[in-house]
Amino acid sequence: MQDGPSILMPIRVLEGESIPEGVPELLTNAHVVLLGYHVVPDQTATDQARSQYEDQAIRRLDDFTAILEHAGATVESQLVFTHDGQRTIDRMTTEHDCLAVLIPNATRPLEDLLVAVRGIVGIDRFVRLVSGLLVTTDVNVTLYHVAEENETDEDVETLLDGIAARLSEQGxxxxxxxxxxxxxxxxxxxxxxxxxxxxxxxxxxxxPSVTTFLFGMTADQVAKQFLGPVFVVQHAEPDEDEETDTE
Incomplete structure (x- = not known):
């Protein structure tokens, strides 16, 4: 078992995507599951696509792995040719017990981290991810909560103070x-x-699906407008229904 928090980073490996500036340093203390994937048209067999593009994809994954390892991360790379990219990401997140999926937008050196807390669900994962990423750093952490009408300030403060205490316990x-x-x-x-x-x-x-964030409106509203890296903590296990990718 890896010491650092396990984070899935999906890359469309044959579509020109790469690791943006600043992201390797952000993952210095992480164990990165680097998912290189390519979505194949329904009428094309995944084995056929693999035989045609595997060598090119592996070379790109090897380059990305070297960049991340040079920054200090441990890396486990996976190459998947699939008919459904969303289900692939969900499945890999579960199989590798990843705490979060990273939307790897470019970033400057990490000094201030915003942790948006929605409720008590998944708090343990939040604590493990943030404390694991920030060990040995002096990064400022803001625990942020948008309160609902039925939440009092005292309730929210109790929630956030509890998370702060747990982060302190973790260093x-x-x-x-x-x-x-x-x-x-x-x-x-x-x-x-x-x-x-x-x-x-x-x-x-x-x-319940991390991929709604990656491919849906939330990604447009947060990841694209923010333009920086977004760690999406998975609260619940996705549907256990498996796909039949070749790996």
């Missing part, structure tokens, strides 16, 4: 942890607005 300096509560607007819009002063975001998925 994050209390002096580096701040708490922020908002009551105006929807959670997605507020997170985007709050993120302007931060270098990366940690947030939980809003439904």
């Amino acid at each position: 994050v300096s209390p002096e580096l942890i701040d708490i922020r509560i908002s009551r105006e607007g929807g959670p997605r819009e507020m997170i985007v607005d709050a993120a302007d002063n931060y270098d990366a975001i940690v947030m939980g998925e809003s439904d």
Whole structure:
């Protein structure tokens, strides 16, 4: 078992995607499951695509692996030719027990991290991810919650103070942890607005599938508008229905 938090980083390996600037340094303390995947048309067999493109894809994955390892991460690479990229990401996240999926937008050196907390579900994963990423660093952490109408400030403060205490127990300096509560607007819009002063975001998925965040409207509203890296913490295991990729 790896010491660092396990993070899935999906890359469309044959479509020109690469590892953006600043991301390798962000993952210095992580165990990265580097998923190179290529979505094959339904009428094309995955084995056929693999035989045609595997060597090229492996060369790119090897280059990406070397970049991440040079920054200090441990890396486990996987190459998948699939008819369904979303299900592939879900399945790999589960199989490798990844704490989060990374949307690897470019970033400057990490100084300020926004952790958007939606509730008590998945808090253990939040704590393990943040403390694991930030070990031996002096990164400022803001625990941020958009309160609902039925939540009192006292309830939210109790929640966030509890997370702060757990992060401190895991080695994050209390002096580096701040708490922020908002009551105006929807959670997605507020997170985007709050993120302007931060270098990366940690947030939980809003439904059982991580891929809704990666490929749906939330990605457009947060990852694209923020333009920095977003760690999406998986709260619940995705559907166990397996696909039949060749790997």
